Amino acid sequence: MAVNVAMGSAVSSVLARGAGSDLWLIDVGIRRSVRHPGVRVRKVARGTGNIARGPAMTVEELDAALEVGWQTAVEAVGQGHDLVILGEMGIGNTTAASAMSACLLGVVTADVVGPGTGIGSEALARKSAVIDTALEVNQPNDQDAWDILRKLGGFEIAAMTGAVLAAAAHRVPILLDGMTTGVAALAAVRMVPATRPYLIAGHCSPEPAHQRLLHALELTPLLDLGLRLGEASGALLALPLVSQALKTMAETATFSDARVTNPHGPVIAGEPAGESRNDAPVALGFSPAEKDAVYKVIRARRDIRVFLPDPVPDDILGRILDAGHRGPSVGFMQPWNFLVVRDQETRRRLQELVERERVIAGQHYPDSQRDYYLRLKVEGLMDAPITLCVTNDPTRGGPHVLGRNTIPETDLMSTACAIENMWLAARAEGVAVGWVSMYRKEDVREVLGIPDHVDPVALLTLGFTPHFPDIPVLERVGWRKRLDLTTLVYEERWGTPVRQ
Numbered sequence: 001m002a003v004n005v006a007m008g009s010a011v012s013s014v015l016a017r018g019a020g021s022d023l024w025l026i027d028v029g030i031r032r033s034v035r036h037p038g039v040r041v042r043k044v045a046r047g048t049g050n051i052a053r054g055p056a057m058t059v060e061e062l063d064a065a066l067e068v069g070w071q072t073a074v075e076a077v078g079q080g081h082d083l084v085i086l087g088e089m090g091i092g093n094t095t096a097a098s099a100m101s102a103c104l105l106g107v108v109t110a111d112v113v114g115p116g117t118g119i120g121s122e123a124l125a126r127k128s129a130v131i132d133t134a135l136e137v138n139q140p141n142d143q144d145a146w147d148i149l150r151k152l153g154g155f156e157i158a159a160m161t162g163a164v165l166a167a168a169a170h171r172v173p174i175l176l177d178g179m180t181t182g183v184a185a186l187a188a189v190r191m192v193p194a195t196r197p198y199l200i201a202g203h204c205s206p207e208p209a210h211q212r213l214l215h216a217l218e219l220t221p222l223l224d225l226g227l228r229l230g231e232a233s234g235a236l237l238a239l240p241l242v243s244q245a246l247k248t249m250a251e252t253a254t255f256s257d258a259r260v261t262n263p264h265g266p267v268i269a270g271e272p273a274g275e276s277r278n279d280a281p282v283a284l285g286f287s288p289a290e291k292d293a294v295y296k297v298i299r300a301r302r303d304i305r306v307f308l309p310d311p312v313p314d315d316i317l318g319r320i321l322d323a324g325h326r327g328p329s330v331g332f333m334q335p336w337n338f339l340v341v342r343d344q345e346t347r348r349r350l351q352e353l354v355e356r357e358r359v360i361a362g363q364h365y366p367d368s369q370r371d372y373y374l375r376l377k378v379e380g381l382m383d384a385p386i387t388l389c390v391t392n393d394p395t396r397g398g399p400h401v402l403g404r405n406t407i408p409e410t411d412l413m414s415t416a417c418a419i420e421n422m423w424l425a426a427r428a429e430g431v432a433v434g435w436v437s438m439y440r441k442e443d444v445r446e447v448l449g450i451p452d453h454v455d456p457v458a459l460l461t462l463g464f465t466p467h468f469p470d471i472p473v474l475e476r477v478g479w480r481k482r483l484d485l486t487t488l489v490y491e492e493r494w495g496t497p498v499r500q
Protein backbone atom coordinates (compact mmCIF):
# COMPACT_ATOMS: atom_id res chain seq x y z
CA MET A 1 0.00 0.00 0.00
CA ALA A 2 2.85 2.38 0.85
CA VAL A 3 4.47 1.69 -2.52
CA ASN A 4 1.11 2.18 -4.18
CA VAL A 5 0.84 5.65 -2.60
CA ALA A 6 4.41 6.48 -3.60
CA MET A 7 3.76 5.35 -7.17
CA GLY A 8 0.92 7.82 -7.40
CA SER A 9 -1.83 5.28 -7.84
CA ALA A 10 -3.55 5.26 -4.44
CA VAL A 11 -6.66 7.32 -3.69
CA SER A 12 -4.59 9.79 -1.68
CA SER A 13 -2.14 10.14 -4.60
CA VAL A 14 -4.95 10.87 -7.03
CA LEU A 15 -6.69 13.35 -4.74
CA ALA A 16 -3.44 15.13 -3.84
CA ARG A 17 -2.54 15.41 -7.50
CA GLY A 18 -5.98 16.74 -8.31
CA ALA A 19 -5.72 19.31 -5.55
CA GLY A 20 -2.23 20.34 -6.64
CA SER A 21 -0.77 19.54 -3.25
CA ASP A 22 2.50 17.78 -2.49
CA LEU A 23 2.16 14.36 -0.92
CA TRP A 24 4.90 13.11 1.37
CA LEU A 25 4.75 9.52 2.53
CA ILE A 26 6.74 8.95 5.70
CA ASP A 27 7.51 5.44 6.86
CA VAL A 28 7.62 5.86 10.65
CA GLY A 29 7.44 2.20 11.51
CA ILE A 30 6.32 -0.14 8.75
CA ARG A 31 7.42 -3.61 9.74
CA ARG A 32 8.83 -4.50 6.33
CA SER A 33 11.30 -2.54 4.22
CA VAL A 34 9.50 -0.35 1.73
CA ARG A 35 11.51 -0.01 -1.42
CA HIS A 36 10.45 3.00 -3.38
CA PRO A 37 12.38 6.25 -3.76
CA GLY A 38 9.19 8.21 -3.11
CA VAL A 39 8.92 6.87 0.44
CA ARG A 40 10.77 8.84 3.10
CA VAL A 41 12.06 6.20 5.46
CA ARG A 42 12.18 7.54 9.04
CA LYS A 43 11.51 4.28 10.84
CA VAL A 44 11.51 4.54 14.60
CA ALA A 45 11.31 0.74 14.81
CA ARG A 46 9.71 -2.08 12.87
CA GLY A 47 6.28 -1.76 14.42
CA THR A 48 5.35 -0.87 17.99
CA GLY A 49 4.97 -3.32 20.85
CA ASN A 50 1.71 -5.26 21.15
CA ILE A 51 -0.57 -3.04 23.27
CA ALA A 52 -2.42 -6.06 24.59
CA ARG A 53 0.81 -7.18 26.26
CA GLY A 54 2.49 -3.94 27.32
CA PRO A 55 3.28 -0.38 26.24
CA ALA A 56 3.41 0.36 22.51
CA MET A 57 6.60 2.39 22.80
CA THR A 58 9.46 3.27 25.05
CA VAL A 59 9.86 6.91 26.06
CA GLU A 60 12.72 7.19 23.55
CA GLU A 61 10.61 5.75 20.76
CA LEU A 62 7.77 8.15 21.53
CA ASP A 63 10.21 11.07 21.41
CA ALA A 64 11.64 9.83 18.13
CA ALA A 65 8.21 9.41 16.50
CA LEU A 66 7.04 12.87 17.67
CA GLU A 67 10.28 14.29 16.31
CA VAL A 68 9.71 12.71 12.86
CA GLY A 69 6.37 14.47 12.61
CA TRP A 70 7.72 17.72 14.03
CA GLN A 71 10.64 17.80 11.59
CA THR A 72 8.45 16.92 8.63
CA ALA A 73 6.02 19.74 9.36
CA VAL A 74 8.86 22.20 9.94
CA GLU A 75 10.35 21.21 6.58
CA ALA A 76 7.00 21.68 4.84
CA VAL A 77 6.50 25.10 6.41
CA GLY A 78 10.09 26.02 5.55
CA GLN A 79 9.35 25.27 1.93
CA GLY A 80 6.49 27.73 1.99
CA HIS A 81 3.60 25.30 2.42
CA ASP A 82 0.96 27.07 4.41
CA LEU A 83 -1.42 24.23 5.14
CA VAL A 84 -0.53 20.83 6.56
CA ILE A 85 -2.89 17.99 5.73
CA LEU A 86 -2.59 14.92 7.88
CA GLY A 87 -3.44 11.41 6.85
CA GLU A 88 -2.25 7.96 7.78
CA MET A 89 -2.08 4.44 6.56
CA GLY A 90 -1.57 1.90 9.32
CA ILE A 91 -3.04 -1.56 9.20
CA GLY A 92 -5.14 -2.15 12.32
CA ASN A 93 -4.56 1.33 13.62
CA THR A 94 -8.18 2.05 14.47
CA THR A 95 -7.60 -0.40 17.35
CA ALA A 96 -4.83 1.77 18.74
CA ALA A 97 -6.80 4.92 17.95
CA SER A 98 -9.93 3.56 19.68
CA ALA A 99 -7.96 2.59 22.76
CA MET A 100 -6.44 6.09 22.88
CA SER A 101 -9.88 7.64 22.32
CA ALA A 102 -11.41 5.73 25.23
CA CYS A 103 -8.69 7.08 27.49
CA LEU A 104 -8.56 10.66 26.18
CA LEU A 105 -12.34 10.98 26.21
CA GLY A 106 -12.87 9.09 29.45
CA VAL A 107 -15.44 6.71 27.96
CA VAL A 108 -15.80 2.93 27.79
CA THR A 109 -14.56 0.85 24.86
CA ALA A 110 -18.09 0.21 23.57
CA ASP A 111 -18.50 3.97 22.99
CA VAL A 112 -15.53 4.23 20.69
CA VAL A 113 -14.94 0.92 18.98
CA GLY A 114 -16.16 0.50 15.41
CA PRO A 115 -15.64 -1.66 12.34
CA GLY A 116 -12.66 0.37 11.02
CA THR A 117 -12.21 -0.57 7.40
CA GLY A 118 -15.18 -2.89 7.68
CA ILE A 119 -14.52 -5.96 9.85
CA GLY A 120 -17.35 -8.36 10.73
CA SER A 121 -19.02 -8.77 14.14
CA GLU A 122 -16.69 -11.55 15.32
CA ALA A 123 -13.58 -9.51 14.59
CA LEU A 124 -15.24 -6.47 16.16
CA ALA A 125 -15.77 -8.39 19.40
CA ARG A 126 -12.11 -9.45 19.35
CA LYS A 127 -11.07 -5.83 18.68
CA SER A 128 -13.09 -4.66 21.71
CA ALA A 129 -11.55 -7.35 23.86
CA VAL A 130 -8.04 -6.39 22.74
CA ILE A 131 -8.73 -2.74 23.61
CA ASP A 132 -10.07 -3.68 27.05
CA THR A 133 -7.02 -5.84 27.65
CA ALA A 134 -4.71 -3.03 26.48
CA LEU A 135 -6.33 -0.59 28.90
CA GLU A 136 -6.14 -3.14 31.71
CA VAL A 137 -2.52 -4.15 31.05
CA ASN A 138 -1.15 -0.62 30.51
CA GLN A 139 -3.21 1.36 33.04
CA PRO A 140 -2.54 4.64 31.20
CA ASN A 141 -3.01 7.84 33.16
CA ASP A 142 -6.06 9.38 31.49
CA GLN A 143 -4.93 12.88 32.50
CA ASP A 144 -1.61 12.46 30.72
CA ALA A 145 -1.69 12.50 26.90
CA TRP A 146 2.00 11.56 26.70
CA ASP A 147 1.37 8.44 28.74
CA ILE A 148 -1.70 7.51 26.67
CA LEU A 149 0.16 8.03 23.39
CA ARG A 150 3.20 6.06 24.53
CA LYS A 151 1.28 3.11 25.91
CA LEU A 152 -1.52 2.78 23.35
CA GLY A 153 -0.54 4.74 20.22
CA GLY A 154 1.20 3.88 17.00
CA PHE A 155 4.31 5.53 15.58
CA GLU A 156 2.17 7.12 12.86
CA ILE A 157 -0.19 8.58 15.48
CA ALA A 158 2.71 9.99 17.48
CA ALA A 159 4.31 11.41 14.33
CA MET A 160 1.04 13.13 13.44
CA THR A 161 0.84 14.55 16.97
CA GLY A 162 4.35 15.94 16.46
CA ALA A 163 3.31 17.42 13.11
CA VAL A 164 0.25 19.11 14.65
CA LEU A 165 2.40 20.64 17.39
CA ALA A 166 5.00 21.89 14.91
CA ALA A 167 2.55 23.31 12.38
CA ALA A 168 0.60 25.12 15.09
CA ALA A 169 3.84 26.44 16.60
CA HIS A 170 4.59 27.94 13.18
CA ARG A 171 1.05 29.32 12.94
CA VAL A 172 0.18 27.06 10.02
CA PRO A 173 -3.28 25.46 9.98
CA ILE A 174 -3.75 21.70 9.97
CA LEU A 175 -6.50 20.00 7.99
CA LEU A 176 -7.44 16.74 9.70
CA ASP A 177 -8.65 13.56 8.09
CA GLY A 178 -10.49 10.80 9.95
CA MET A 179 -10.58 9.25 13.37
CA THR A 180 -6.88 8.42 13.64
CA THR A 181 -5.74 11.93 12.78
CA GLY A 182 -8.43 13.16 15.21
CA VAL A 183 -6.86 11.13 18.02
CA ALA A 184 -3.42 12.46 17.16
CA ALA A 185 -4.80 16.01 17.19
CA LEU A 186 -6.60 15.58 20.50
CA ALA A 187 -3.39 14.26 22.05
CA ALA A 188 -1.58 17.36 20.72
CA VAL A 189 -4.26 19.69 22.11
CA ARG A 190 -4.07 17.99 25.49
CA MET A 191 -0.30 18.52 25.46
CA VAL A 192 -0.43 22.11 24.16
CA PRO A 193 -3.95 23.59 24.28
CA ALA A 194 -2.87 26.56 22.11
CA THR A 195 -2.73 24.23 19.07
CA ARG A 196 -6.52 23.92 18.92
CA PRO A 197 -7.34 27.07 16.89
CA TYR A 198 -5.09 25.79 14.08
CA LEU A 199 -7.16 22.65 13.49
CA ILE A 200 -9.74 22.18 10.74
CA ALA A 201 -11.80 18.99 10.59
CA GLY A 202 -11.93 17.79 6.99
CA HIS A 203 -14.70 15.24 7.51
CA CYS A 204 -16.46 13.02 9.99
CA SER A 205 -16.06 9.29 9.58
CA PRO A 206 -18.71 6.77 10.66
CA GLU A 207 -16.36 5.40 13.36
CA PRO A 208 -18.17 6.06 16.63
CA ALA A 209 -15.07 7.57 18.20
CA HIS A 210 -14.66 10.21 15.55
CA GLN A 211 -17.76 12.22 16.36
CA ARG A 212 -16.81 12.21 20.03
CA LEU A 213 -13.26 13.27 19.21
CA LEU A 214 -14.49 16.16 17.07
CA HIS A 215 -16.83 17.19 19.86
CA ALA A 216 -13.94 17.18 22.33
CA LEU A 217 -11.91 19.24 19.85
CA GLU A 218 -14.89 21.59 19.39
CA LEU A 219 -14.63 21.13 15.62
CA THR A 220 -17.38 20.95 13.02
CA PRO A 221 -16.40 18.69 10.13
CA LEU A 222 -16.60 20.18 6.64
CA LEU A 223 -17.86 16.94 5.06
CA ASP A 224 -19.86 13.99 6.30
CA LEU A 225 -19.86 11.43 3.49
CA GLY A 226 -19.48 8.17 5.37
CA LEU A 227 -15.85 7.85 4.29
CA ARG A 228 -13.72 5.30 6.11
CA LEU A 229 -10.58 5.09 3.99
CA GLY A 230 -7.96 7.11 5.87
CA GLU A 231 -4.95 8.13 3.77
CA ALA A 232 -6.02 11.79 4.11
CA SER A 233 -8.76 11.11 1.57
CA GLY A 234 -11.47 12.99 3.51
CA ALA A 235 -9.16 15.91 4.20
CA LEU A 236 -8.12 16.12 0.55
CA LEU A 237 -11.76 16.15 -0.52
CA ALA A 238 -12.39 19.00 1.93
CA LEU A 239 -9.35 20.95 0.73
CA PRO A 240 -11.18 22.74 -2.13
CA LEU A 241 -13.70 24.04 0.42
CA VAL A 242 -10.88 25.49 2.48
CA SER A 243 -9.18 27.11 -0.49
CA GLN A 244 -12.44 28.45 -1.89
CA ALA A 245 -13.28 29.91 1.51
CA LEU A 246 -9.93 31.69 1.57
CA LYS A 247 -10.34 32.92 -1.98
CA THR A 248 -13.82 34.18 -1.19
CA MET A 249 -12.56 36.13 1.80
CA ALA A 250 -9.58 37.49 -0.09
CA GLU A 251 -11.07 38.29 -3.46
CA THR A 252 -14.75 39.04 -3.10
CA ALA A 253 -15.49 42.70 -3.57
CA THR A 254 -17.08 44.33 -0.57
CA PHE A 255 -20.37 46.14 -1.11
CA SER A 256 -18.43 49.35 -1.22
CA ASP A 257 -15.79 47.99 -3.70
CA ALA A 258 -18.53 46.82 -6.00
CA ARG A 259 -20.63 49.95 -5.45
CA VAL A 260 -23.50 47.78 -4.37
CA THR A 261 -26.11 49.41 -2.19
CA ASN A 262 -26.06 47.63 1.13
CA PRO A 263 -29.44 47.93 2.82
CA HIS A 264 -27.85 46.57 6.02
CA GLY A 265 -24.89 48.95 5.92
CA PRO A 266 -24.18 51.50 8.63
CA VAL A 267 -26.04 54.78 8.47
CA ILE A 268 -23.59 57.54 7.74
CA ALA A 269 -24.44 61.03 8.95
CA GLY A 270 -25.91 63.05 6.13
CA GLU A 271 -26.38 60.03 3.87
CA PRO A 272 -29.48 57.94 3.46
CA ALA A 273 -29.11 54.35 4.75
CA GLY A 274 -27.46 51.99 2.30
CA GLU A 275 -25.78 54.61 0.14
CA SER A 276 -22.23 53.78 -0.81
CA ARG A 277 -19.56 56.22 0.26
CA ASN A 278 -17.65 55.44 -2.92
CA ASP A 279 -19.45 58.14 -4.83
CA ALA A 280 -16.59 60.49 -3.93
CA PRO A 281 -15.09 62.26 -6.95
CA VAL A 282 -12.57 60.21 -8.89
CA ALA A 283 -9.12 61.48 -7.84
CA LEU A 284 -6.89 62.17 -10.83
CA GLY A 285 -8.07 59.19 -12.82
CA PHE A 286 -8.32 56.61 -10.03
CA SER A 287 -11.58 55.59 -8.46
CA PRO A 288 -11.43 54.57 -4.79
CA ALA A 289 -11.74 50.93 -5.85
CA GLU A 290 -8.81 51.29 -8.27
CA LYS A 291 -6.75 52.98 -5.59
CA ASP A 292 -7.55 50.13 -3.20
CA ALA A 293 -6.48 47.67 -5.89
CA VAL A 294 -3.05 49.30 -6.14
CA TYR A 295 -2.48 48.94 -2.40
CA LYS A 296 -3.91 45.46 -2.50
CA VAL A 297 -1.40 44.30 -5.10
CA ILE A 298 1.48 45.91 -3.19
CA ARG A 299 0.49 44.07 -0.05
CA ALA A 300 -0.31 40.79 -1.76
CA ARG A 301 2.91 40.59 -3.80
CA ARG A 302 5.10 37.79 -2.53
CA ASP A 303 8.37 36.13 -3.31
CA ILE A 304 7.28 32.66 -4.39
CA ARG A 305 9.31 29.48 -4.49
CA VAL A 306 6.57 26.88 -4.95
CA PHE A 307 5.25 26.59 -8.50
CA LEU A 308 2.81 24.54 -10.49
CA PRO A 309 3.97 23.22 -13.88
CA ASP A 310 1.22 25.02 -15.82
CA PRO A 311 2.56 27.29 -18.56
CA VAL A 312 2.11 31.06 -18.39
CA PRO A 313 -0.02 32.18 -21.37
CA ASP A 314 1.86 34.43 -23.80
CA ASP A 315 -0.58 37.33 -23.48
CA ILE A 316 -0.07 37.43 -19.72
CA LEU A 317 3.71 37.24 -20.06
CA GLY A 318 3.53 40.03 -22.64
CA ARG A 319 1.67 42.31 -20.24
CA ILE A 320 4.10 41.55 -17.42
CA LEU A 321 7.10 42.38 -19.64
CA ASP A 322 5.39 45.57 -20.77
CA ALA A 323 4.94 46.55 -17.11
CA GLY A 324 8.68 46.03 -16.62
CA HIS A 325 9.47 48.14 -19.63
CA ARG A 326 7.35 50.96 -18.20
CA GLY A 327 9.58 51.15 -15.14
CA PRO A 328 11.27 54.45 -14.35
CA SER A 329 14.91 54.73 -15.40
CA VAL A 330 17.59 57.30 -14.82
CA GLY A 331 17.80 59.67 -17.79
CA PHE A 332 15.21 57.35 -19.38
CA MET A 333 18.15 55.10 -20.27
CA GLN A 334 16.05 51.89 -20.07
CA PRO A 335 19.09 49.74 -19.35
CA TRP A 336 17.20 46.45 -19.19
CA ASN A 337 16.78 43.37 -21.34
CA PHE A 338 14.47 40.48 -20.60
CA LEU A 339 15.69 37.00 -21.50
CA VAL A 340 12.88 34.43 -21.38
CA VAL A 341 14.17 30.90 -20.71
CA ARG A 342 11.85 27.93 -20.98
CA ASP A 343 14.31 25.20 -22.00
CA GLN A 344 14.52 22.64 -19.21
CA GLU A 345 18.20 21.83 -19.72
CA THR A 346 19.16 25.50 -19.50
CA ARG A 347 17.06 25.90 -16.36
CA ARG A 348 18.73 22.83 -14.90
CA ARG A 349 22.16 24.35 -15.50
CA LEU A 350 21.06 27.59 -13.84
CA GLN A 351 19.64 25.66 -10.93
CA GLU A 352 22.99 23.89 -10.48
CA LEU A 353 24.77 27.23 -10.25
CA VAL A 354 22.30 28.47 -7.66
CA GLU A 355 22.45 25.27 -5.65
CA ARG A 356 26.25 25.52 -5.44
CA GLU A 357 26.12 29.10 -4.18
CA ARG A 358 23.26 28.32 -1.82
CA VAL A 359 25.37 25.72 -0.05
CA ILE A 360 28.45 27.99 -0.02
CA ALA A 361 26.37 30.78 1.51
CA GLY A 362 25.42 28.38 4.31
CA GLN A 363 28.99 28.54 5.58
CA HIS A 364 28.49 32.16 6.60
CA TYR A 365 26.04 31.17 9.29
CA PRO A 366 26.91 29.80 12.71
CA ASP A 367 26.17 26.09 13.17
CA SER A 368 22.86 26.69 14.89
CA GLN A 369 21.54 28.84 12.07
CA ARG A 370 23.12 26.89 9.20
CA ASP A 371 20.77 23.93 9.46
CA TYR A 372 17.85 26.30 9.56
CA TYR A 373 19.12 28.20 6.51
CA LEU A 374 19.83 25.04 4.53
CA ARG A 375 16.24 23.91 5.06
CA LEU A 376 14.81 27.02 3.48
CA LYS A 377 13.64 26.74 -0.09
CA VAL A 378 15.24 29.72 -1.79
CA GLU A 379 14.47 29.07 -5.41
CA GLY A 380 12.00 27.31 -7.67
CA LEU A 381 13.97 27.25 -10.90
CA MET A 382 13.10 23.69 -11.89
CA ASP A 383 9.47 23.96 -10.81
CA ALA A 384 8.51 27.22 -12.50
CA PRO A 385 7.93 26.95 -16.27
CA ILE A 386 9.75 30.21 -17.02
CA THR A 387 13.02 31.70 -15.86
CA LEU A 388 13.35 35.34 -16.75
CA CYS A 389 16.86 36.71 -16.66
CA VAL A 390 16.66 40.48 -16.30
CA THR A 391 19.85 42.18 -17.37
CA ASN A 392 21.30 45.65 -17.01
CA ASP A 393 23.42 47.29 -19.68
CA PRO A 394 25.33 50.19 -18.05
CA THR A 395 26.40 51.49 -21.46
CA ARG A 396 22.88 51.80 -22.82
CA GLY A 397 22.49 55.59 -22.51
CA GLY A 398 25.96 56.47 -23.84
CA PRO A 399 28.77 57.99 -21.73
CA HIS A 400 26.66 60.74 -20.10
CA VAL A 401 23.29 59.72 -18.82
CA LEU A 402 21.13 62.50 -17.45
CA GLY A 403 20.94 62.19 -13.66
CA ARG A 404 23.64 59.56 -13.34
CA ASN A 405 26.73 61.74 -13.00
CA THR A 406 27.33 61.25 -9.31
CA ILE A 407 25.54 58.00 -8.59
CA PRO A 408 26.59 55.57 -11.31
CA GLU A 409 24.62 52.69 -9.85
CA THR A 410 21.34 54.42 -10.76
CA ASP A 411 21.34 52.16 -13.82
CA LEU A 412 20.97 49.12 -11.55
CA MET A 413 18.37 50.94 -9.48
CA SER A 414 16.39 51.52 -12.68
CA THR A 415 16.48 47.84 -13.58
CA ALA A 416 15.36 46.99 -10.04
CA CYS A 417 12.38 49.35 -10.58
CA ALA A 418 11.50 47.44 -13.76
CA ILE A 419 11.64 44.19 -11.82
CA GLU A 420 9.33 45.50 -9.11
CA ASN A 421 6.87 46.68 -11.77
CA MET A 422 6.82 43.15 -13.21
CA TRP A 423 6.47 41.62 -9.75
CA LEU A 424 3.39 43.73 -9.06
CA ALA A 425 1.87 43.25 -12.52
CA ALA A 426 2.41 39.49 -12.24
CA ARG A 427 0.64 39.44 -8.87
CA ALA A 428 -2.35 41.21 -10.35
CA GLU A 429 -2.35 38.57 -13.12
CA GLY A 430 -2.20 35.79 -10.52
CA VAL A 431 1.29 34.85 -11.70
CA ALA A 432 3.88 34.10 -9.05
CA VAL A 433 7.41 35.51 -9.21
CA GLY A 434 10.47 34.43 -7.26
CA TRP A 435 13.66 36.47 -7.26
CA VAL A 436 16.78 34.31 -7.23
CA SER A 437 20.06 36.08 -6.58
CA MET A 438 22.34 33.26 -5.45
CA TYR A 439 24.69 32.88 -8.37
CA ARG A 440 27.93 34.23 -9.75
CA LYS A 441 27.23 36.59 -12.57
CA GLU A 442 30.01 35.17 -14.76
CA ASP A 443 28.47 31.69 -14.53
CA VAL A 444 25.05 32.95 -15.64
CA ARG A 445 26.64 34.99 -18.43
CA GLU A 446 28.27 31.83 -19.72
CA VAL A 447 25.13 29.67 -19.59
CA LEU A 448 22.97 32.31 -21.29
CA GLY A 449 25.56 33.81 -23.67
CA ILE A 450 25.32 37.28 -22.13
CA PRO A 451 28.11 39.70 -23.12
CA ASP A 452 30.67 40.67 -20.46
CA HIS A 453 29.58 44.28 -20.12
CA VAL A 454 25.95 43.33 -19.42
CA ASP A 455 24.93 42.45 -15.86
CA PRO A 456 22.55 39.56 -15.23
CA VAL A 457 20.79 41.40 -12.39
CA ALA A 458 18.16 38.84 -11.52
CA LEU A 459 16.87 35.40 -12.30
CA LEU A 460 13.13 35.55 -11.86
CA THR A 461 11.07 32.39 -11.75
CA LEU A 462 7.58 32.84 -13.18
CA GLY A 463 4.62 30.52 -13.02
CA PHE A 464 1.43 29.74 -11.19
CA THR A 465 1.47 28.80 -7.54
CA PRO A 466 -0.98 26.96 -5.35
CA HIS A 467 -0.94 29.85 -2.91
CA PHE A 468 0.31 33.35 -2.23
CA PRO A 469 1.20 33.52 1.47
CA ASP A 470 -0.09 36.56 3.31
CA ILE A 471 3.27 37.30 4.90
CA PRO A 472 6.82 36.73 3.57
CA VAL A 473 7.95 33.14 3.78
CA LEU A 474 11.02 34.25 5.72
CA GLU A 475 8.73 35.85 8.28
CA ARG A 476 6.44 32.82 8.37
CA VAL A 477 9.31 30.49 9.21
CA GLY A 478 10.68 32.84 11.87
CA TRP A 479 13.80 33.91 9.96
CA ARG A 480 13.12 37.66 10.22
CA LYS A 481 10.17 39.84 11.06
CA ARG A 482 9.00 42.93 9.21
CA LEU A 483 10.52 45.92 11.00
CA ASP A 484 8.23 48.43 12.61
CA LEU A 485 7.77 51.24 10.09
CA THR A 486 7.66 53.92 12.79
CA THR A 487 11.26 53.07 13.73
CA LEU A 488 12.34 53.66 10.14
CA VAL A 489 10.73 57.02 9.49
CA TYR A 490 12.58 60.09 10.74
CA GLU A 491 11.49 63.70 10.76
CA GLU A 492 13.69 66.57 9.60
CA ARG A 493 16.99 65.03 10.70
CA TRP A 494 18.43 61.53 10.75
CA GLY A 495 17.44 59.71 13.89
CA THR A 496 14.59 62.00 14.97
CA PRO A 497 11.46 59.90 15.24
CA VAL A 498 8.23 61.25 13.87
CA ARG A 499 6.13 62.91 16.57
CA GLN A 500 2.92 60.98 17.14
Ligand SMILES: Cc1cc2nc3c(=O)[nH]c(=O)nc-3n(C[C@H](O)[C@H](O)[C@H](O)COP(=O)(O)O)c2cc1C
Binds near residue numbers: 302304305471472473
Ligand atom coordinates in the same frame (compact mmCIF):
# COMPACT_ATOMS: atom_id res chain seq x y z
C1 LIG B 1 17.41 41.86 -4.62
C2 LIG B 1 16.65 40.69 -4.09
C3 LIG B 1 17.22 39.42 -4.12
C4 LIG B 1 16.54 38.30 -3.62
N1 LIG B 1 17.10 37.05 -3.68
C5 LIG B 1 16.43 35.98 -3.21
C6 LIG B 1 16.94 34.66 -3.34
O1 LIG B 1 18.00 34.41 -3.90
N2 LIG B 1 16.23 33.65 -2.83
C7 LIG B 1 15.05 33.87 -2.20
O2 LIG B 1 14.44 32.91 -1.74
N3 LIG B 1 14.50 35.08 -2.10
C8 LIG B 1 15.16 36.14 -2.61
N4 LIG B 1 14.61 37.37 -2.54
C9 LIG B 1 13.26 37.51 -2.01
C10 LIG B 1 13.22 37.90 -0.57
O3 LIG B 1 13.58 36.80 0.23
C11 LIG B 1 11.79 38.32 -0.28
O4 LIG B 1 11.46 39.38 -1.12
C12 LIG B 1 11.61 38.75 1.15
O5 LIG B 1 11.70 37.68 2.00
C13 LIG B 1 10.27 39.42 1.38
O6 LIG B 1 9.22 38.53 1.03
P1 LIG B 1 8.11 38.97 0.01
O7 LIG B 1 8.82 39.35 -1.27
O8 LIG B 1 7.25 37.76 -0.14
O9 LIG B 1 7.39 40.15 0.60
C14 LIG B 1 15.26 38.48 -3.06
C15 LIG B 1 14.67 39.75 -3.04
C16 LIG B 1 15.35 40.84 -3.55
C17 LIG B 1 14.67 42.19 -3.53
